[in-house]
Amino acid sequence: MLPSSEIFKSLVEFKTPVFVALEEVADLDGTCKSLINSYLTETDLIDLLAIVKIQAIIDYMYEQVNIGNWKEVKLYLRKTITIASYLLLLAKVKCTIEVTESLVKEFYKIIDFGIMFGCPVDEAPDLLQNCASYLNSLSLLPHSITETSNKNQDKVNVENNKYNANLIEVIDCPSMEHFYKNYIVAEKPVVLRNCINHWPALSKWRDQNYFIKLAGARTVSIEIGRDYTESEWTQKLMTIEDFIKDFIFQTNGSTGYLAQYQLFEQIPELKEDIIEPEYCCFADKDEPVDVMAWYGPKGTLSPLHHDPKKNLLTQVVGEKQIFLFSPQDSEFLYPHEHELLHNTSKVDPRQPDLLKYPKYKDAKVYYCVLSPGQMLYIPPKWWHFVESLSISFSVSFWWN
Known part of the structure; x- marks a missing residue:
């Protein structure tokens, strides 16, 4: 040494x-x-x-x-x-x-x-x-190998028509002009295929030990709990290695989620595995794109909410099911009254309680299952609910 x-x-x-x-x-x-x-x-x-x-x-x-x-x-x-x-x-x-x-x-x-x-x-x-x-x-730390289990990597089977939803359009790598005219300007969600086939992350990130070898000793903030609207939800600082060992392959106990985290600014070596999509150039302001990591086990979720920026949610590992709703349907989605949660709905679109939220029946549901290598464009202010169907790593690109 x-x-x-x-x-x-x-x-x-x-x-x-x-x-x-x-x-x-x-x-x-x-x-x-x-x-x-x-x-x-x-x-x-x-x-x-x-x-x-x-x-x-x-x-x-x-x-x-x-x-x-x-x-x-x-x-x-x-x-x-x-x-x-x-x-x-x-x-x-x-x-x-x-x-x-x-x-x-x-x-x-x-x-x-x-x-x-x-x-x-x-x-x-x-x-x-x-x-x-x-x-x-300097490779000062031994390369830890975590015990992995396939049982948690099996995805949840989902029936596409179970939710009586409109399937989101899926297209192959569109031209810049086509994407801008038909989705950016039209503020319409769409799933993009074959746009990130060149990303090293698609192969490297499938092995959890890659993260342990590269950044296992690095400290990050992990969300503990079902979702941020629950009273028991909290955050905890821990190393990436401990996060993987304690949460990624565990089915019992609390859920841990590295969510909405600027991991690539903290660990630039990981940023070398991804490339900012060219579609992010359609910006109203000369500001850098916010690149966020979402890494967690099967079952992690983001409750139904909306964000102010354009979003390309890019799936690298695993699958996620996503429900979307137009801003025009906001009145049917029962946002929380609390100021900090005004952009978050009380409704769970997987099992909506129509007795408690009767107007929800008038909302138009859009749905997709996002697979590795696909990107979902979410226009500003569109409501979205996201659930991991397996161990998952996603990267979101936010811009104005």
Whole structure:
């Protein structure tokens, strides 16, 4: 295994642009800023006491960013978390005598905490991701192999006509002009085939051990519970390896779901396995496309809801059944009264309670089963209910 001094030497090479990034946290109090600057300037000053001081800065910043509305958090606080997390990583490596498996996992936890609760600094936007990629290239962790079972991979059999629904149109890789005119402008859902046959993910992601080998020690946020409208629903930070072992192949207990998660920003190596569909170019604003991961066992679901953006829901592994409703049918779908759930319906289209929700009978139901290699275009404000029929990995592309 590579000596810790060599790892430290390589990680220090990432620090040059961080000096300039200190200008981005100009509002930081003098004591914190002075400590950060001193450790960046003189890495010889980094010792066990430095670990305590840097961790204290991170803890204080974390407290500050959790006060009030997340959207109103001042960026310099989050940028400080990013910079301090990098320094904490340096300090942990420098003060390490022997690089053990448990320490390597701790290195990754430091990085992922900084990514999740910090934000990119302008001068080094991929600072922590680059640190993780470097550690990953060293293969410091054994390649864990999880025990898998085929029983959970069998998909749920679904009768297409069971729900008295209109099947969504399925077409082969349309031209850009045809897609824009007939679906974007018309705001009409459609299933697209043979558009992502070139994605490496279609073959690589079928093996759960691929994720363990590539990113098993990385920490992510997992949703625990049936769906986000339930009172017992919660979120938990855990490693990808623990998520796979505890939830992907389990049929009993709580459901775990890596849902609506910016996994590809956190772990760029996974982003190399996918390619942004060219159809996303039909945008009203010059903004980047939001790319989200949805990874979970059979039975995970998103309750009937709508989103403000265009969406290409791309199925990579497994199958999902999806119900869609036009925005014109919103009055028949009984949205929740609570402000935070106003875009979510009370109705379960699989088993609608017509005594409780009588107007639902007037809604026009659209339906499809999305298979690996297919994409479903969901226009803005269209209601959709999504359920995994097997172990599933989907990628959604959202844009305005």
